[in-house]
Amino acid sequence: MTVRLTDFTLRRTLLAWLLGPLVVLLLLDVAVTYSSSVRYSNEAYDRALHEIAREVCLHVRYDGDRPRLEMPPGTERLLMVDQDDRIFYKVVAGDGSLVGGDPSLPAPLKLYDGRPAFYDDMLGKERVRMVAAHMNCDEREKHETVLVQAAETLNKRNRLAGDIRASVFIPQLLLIALAAIVVYYGVARSLHPLQLLKRAVSDRSHLDLSPIPTTGVPGEVRPLVEEVNELMLRLGTTLNFQARFIADAAHQLKTPVAGIKAQIEVALREQNLGEMQRSLAQLYMSADRLSHLVGQLLSLARNEPGAVESLALQRLDLNALALEVTMEWVPEALKRNVDLGFEGDQxxxxxxxxxxxxxxxxxxVDNAVRYSQDGGHVTVRVGGEAQPQLSISDDGPKIPVEERQRIFERFHRLLGTHTDGSGLGLAIVSEIASLHKAQITLEEDVDGIGNTFTVEFPTPDSPPPG
Structure with a gap:
């Protein structure tokens, strides 16, 4: 038979472990009681059967050494009368010859001198209880012993054993039945809080990610509920990130897409080839800005703390990485007439x-080059052996102190700046720094012109970000 995993429930498991031993105990008790009832019944009637065998022995006489049985018919009828069972007897001489009694009684398998043997045997097709013993039937003279056997059917023995079993089984059966009922309702009562918990979860809306109340929850289940609450909290955080990303993306993409559509309409109506090429050039610039915006949106979503399972951390040279990136920005800096420099030598x-x-x-670097004034300077510095640091100074507009925290918020831009930008670059920087347990600060440049962004990283021996 195939058992599915869904067939296993806590209720069935508890009932199996609690009622199973009771059933096993009942079966063992049945076996022990049955055996005991038979033994007690035999003990009660074996002595009477032995007395019958002794009484038969008293009617054995000897002719010299030859035994013979002298039992008057009246005495035999009196001795053999029993209102419940039939009684049989047999006397056998030492040489194996029959002295008297029923010759159909089977001979005993094994006897011990001086002690009667009681055993069950078959007489024809009927089971009987039998006693066999070697007896000296004449105590005045020492003669050879004779084998005396007495047997009776089992009616009164079975009735007595049944009465014993009934007197024991019925109270025990009632007791175990009562225990089973108590166990069943006890298990049902104990599992009732789980039913309430199930109902509390099943009745919830799919949008409800609030914690499940732990009031009334059993202590064994409370850790599971707390873990589920933690999971729902993380799930809610992730869904909030996704909802915020979708809202931000829809808001930011609406305007450039509308602009591109308008430029396409202008280009479609233009008859002059030169004007059409200028429209296409504007269209290309708009598409390039849109592509940059989409890339930054995806980068922001990828670096949300709730969206990152774990970082692939490895040892790297911050100085070499910063130099490589700075070199890639040299052409753009020259195009914007910005002096881009790098400081770091180890x-x-x-x-x-x-x-x-x-x-x-x-x-x-993009933020520094983009907002630096014409002919300005941008310097990338790497240093700090005890505390690795990356700093970037620019000649852009000074950021007021009250704006220095908000500048890292997504889509936040300073008033009065007319440079193209999405307002996402510094938000991405803040998220990546947070993932690396790094601290980012913004201060006024040392020469009094522009700003300096500084990122302080943990030392390589510090605990990795969780």
Whole structure:
């Protein structure tokens, strides 16, 4: 028979473990009581059967050494009368010859001198209780012993054994039945809080991720409920991230998409080839900005703390990585007439995700180059052996002190700046820094012009981010 895992329930398991031993105990008790009832019944009637054998022996006489049985018919009828059972007897001489009695009685298998043997045997097709013993029937003279056997049917013995079994079985059966009822309702009562818990969960809306109340929950189940609550909390955080991302993406993509559609309409109506090419050039620039915005939105979603299971941390040289990224921005800096420099001359080892750290440096350099004034300076510095640091200074507009915390919020841009940007670059930087347990600060540049962003990383021997 195939048993499915769904067939196993806590109720069935508890009932099996609690009622199973009771059933086994009942079976053992039945076996022991049955055996005991037969033994007690035999003990009660074996002595009377032995007395019958002794009485038969008293009617044995001897002719010299030859035994003979002298039992008057009246005495035999009186001795053999029993209102419940039939009684048989047999006397056998020492040489095996029959002295008297019923010759159909089977001979005993084994006898011990001086002690009567009681045993069950078959007489024809009927089971009988038998006693056999070697007896000296004449105590005045020492003659050879004779084998005396007496047997009776089992009617009164079976009735007595049945009465014993009934007197024991019925109270025990009632007791075990009562125990089974108590166990069943006890298990049902104990599992009732789980039914309430099930109902509380099944009646919930799929949008309700609030914690499940632990009031009334059994102590053994409470850790499971608490873990489910933790899971729902994490799930709610993830769903909030997704909802916020979708809302942000819809809000940010609406305007550029509408602009692209308008430019396409203008280009479709344009008859002059030169004007059409200018429209297509504007369309290309808009598509490029849209592509940049989509990339930053995806980067922001990928680096949300709730969306990251674990970081692939490895030892890397922050100095080499920052230099490599800075070199990639040189052409863009030259195009914008910005002096892009790098300061760092020795390896600075940290633990981090190289792809995300590259993205962090890219966004910081992009922000510095984008907002620096014409002919300005941008410097990337790496240093700090005890506390690895990455700092980027620019000549852009000073960020007021009250704005320095909000500048890392998504889509937040300073008033009065007309430079193209999505407002996501520094938000991405903040998320990546948080994933690496790094601290990011913003201060006024030391020369009084522009700003300095500093990222302090944990040392490689510090505990990795969880």
């Amino acid at each position: 390896p600075i080892m940290i633990k981090g995700d190289p792809h995300r750290l590259r993205e962090l440096i890219n966004n910081l």
